[in-house]
Amino acid sequence: MNTPIDVGTESITLRINDQDVSCRKGETVLQVARENGIDIPTLCYMEGLSIWGGCRLCMVEIAGSPKLQAACATVCTEGMNISTHSPRLENYRRMIVELLFAERNHVCSVCVSNGHCELQAMAVKLGIDHVRFPYRFPHLEVDNSHDRMRMDHNRCILCSRCVRVCAEIEGAHTKDIKGRGVLAAIIHDLDQNWGESETCTSCGKCVNICPTGALTHRGTAVGEMTKKTTFLPYLTLMREDQP
Amino acid sequence: MTTPTPKPTVATVWLDGCSGCHMSLMDLDERLITLAGLVEVLHSPVVDQKQFPQQVDLTLVEGAVSSEEDLHKALIIRARSKLVVALGDCAVTGNVPAMRNYFDRTELFARAYVENAQEPPTPEERQVVLPVVGVPPLRPHATALHEVIKVDMFLPGCPPPADAIWYVLTEILAGRAPATTTVSRFGQ
Numbered sequence: 027m028n029t030p031i032d033v034g035t036e037s038i039t040l041r042i043n044d045q046d047v048s049c050r051k052g053e054t055v056l057q058v059a060r061e062n063g064i065d066i067p068t069l070c071y072m073e074g075l076s077i078w079g080g081c082r083l084c085m086v087e088i089a090g091s092p093k094l095q096a097a098c099a100t101v102c103t104e105g106m107n108i109s110t111h112s113p114r115l116e117n118y119r120r121m122i123v124e125l126l127f128a129e130r131n132h133v134c135s136v137c138v139s140n141g142h143c144e145l146q147a148m149a150v151k152l153g154i155d156h157v158r159f160p161y162r163f164p165h166l167e168v169d170n171s172h173d174r175m176r177m178d179h180n181r182c183i184l185c186s187r188c189v190r191v192c193a194e195i196e197g198a199h200t201k202d203i204k205g206r207g208v209l210a211a212i213i214h215d216l217d218q219n220w221g222e223s224e225t226c227t228s229c230g231k232c233v234n235i236c237p238t239g240a241l242t243h244r245g246t247a248v249g250e251m252t253k254k255t256t257f258l259p260y261l262t263l264m265r266e267d268q269p
Numbered sequence: 270m271t272t273p274t275p276k277p278t279v280a281t282v283w284l285d286g287c288s289g290c291h292m293s294l295m296d297l298d299e300r301l302i303t304l305a306g307l308v309e310v311l312h313s314p315v316v317d318q319k320q321f322p323q324q325v326d327l328t329l330v331e332g333a334v335s336s337e338e339d340l341h342k343a344l345i346i347r348a349r350s351k352l353v354v355a356l357g358d359c360a361v362t363g364n365v366p367a368m369r370n371y372f373d374r375t376e377l378f379a380r381a382y383v384e385n386a387q388e389p390p391t392p393e394e395r396q397v398v399l400p401v402v403g404v405p406p407l408r409p410h411a412t413a414l415h416e417v418i419k420v421d422m423f424l425p426g427c428p429p430p431a432d433a434i435w436y437v438l439t440e441i442l443a444g445r446a447p448a449t450t451t452v453s454r455f456g457q
């Protein structure tokens with residue numbers, strides 16, 4: 027896991043989408059873009075958590091580099107010339123979101139997060155009206171063992187926001203990821219049922235930070251699960267003030 | 270032979286879905302009267318004509334492709350329609366009918382016709398109980414329409430709101446390509 031990037035006081039200038047912008051040394055392309063009102067879509071990025079660079083939605087073009095770079099994990103350098111939107115990038119972003127839909131069983135119409143889901147909203151934002159790839163229809167479990175919360179692997183996009191908030195903010199590190207590729211999955215402790223976890227404090231931060239209906243409160247019906255992420259900036263700020 | 274009608278011809282088809290998309294179509298309410306003046310509806314669950322017509326300008330398809338009959342219908346629809354619109358999440362994504370895809374058909378039949386039967390059949394009776402006569406065979410997976418035929422436009426939603434259906438129909442009739450994600454989304 028990456029450590030948060032130290033932001034200094036030295037100022038640098040660069041161009042994003044033909045717009046001159048300045049920032050402090052150490053800031054990432056994503057931060058600077060957002061500070062300047064330029065929207066770069068993200069799913070795994072969460073202000074206040076470490077940088078993961080996993081969802082690849084924030085890929086941008088940097089002049090002089092044939093490779094696309096993840097804006098969340100790329101530190102600005104003097105004279106950088108960045109393009110955040112191009113037909114190539116938009117095509118890749120649509121492909122990524124379509125692949126997320128095809129990989130697991132996101133049946134929006136019967137999901138507790140219907141209407142409050144970042145993946146669903148991302149599909150709308152990117153103009154996705156169908157998925158061009160064949161759906162995999164994997165048989166995945168729903169972990170119902172916790173008395174207050176539920177993990178539905180069918181809806182998980184493996185953004186790891188729950189893993190990071192649990193480890194970095196709550197300090198419990200109950201959650202982690204096992205396996206690779208399509209077999210990767212969120213686990214609790216040593217791949218036990220969530221309800222049997224000895225480290226989980228039942229704080230519910232993972233539920234609120236989850237972008238989809240993968241982590242929810244129990245007892246919610248279709249469309250009833252809304253998430254609140256406002257706690258994160260406050261907690262982050264409080265930690266920063268600690269000596 | 271009747272004289273060719275100058276109005277565009279429309280068909281609507283109900284495959285493996287709950288008919289909710291057709292209900293939403295009915296929710297056009299008084300706009301249905303306007304629509305009747307704009308198009309000729311040749312075939313639909315709500316009209317008498319049971320056979321799919323030889324040629325149609327526009328076909329709206331509700332439902333996933335779940336059985337061999339659905340596939341057969343889909344191929345006919347494609348061959349005889351100028352424009353095919355996948356109407357609603359089942360046609361667009363597979364949606365709820367595709368939730369059976371996590372199980373194989375043996376498990377599925379056992380669940381529906383044996384485990385949940387009021388009087389569980391004996392092993393000898395099982396062959397008799399499983400419906401094999403007069404019903405189309407179930408395909409291994411229920412799939413989105415575009416996995417079996419070329420689909421020209423997609424209107425997601427469960428169901429797509431009547432206003433979204435109206436927008437798509439009027440845009441198509443005006444010769445424009447509707448931006449469907451501006452009016453509906455998966456799971457709407």
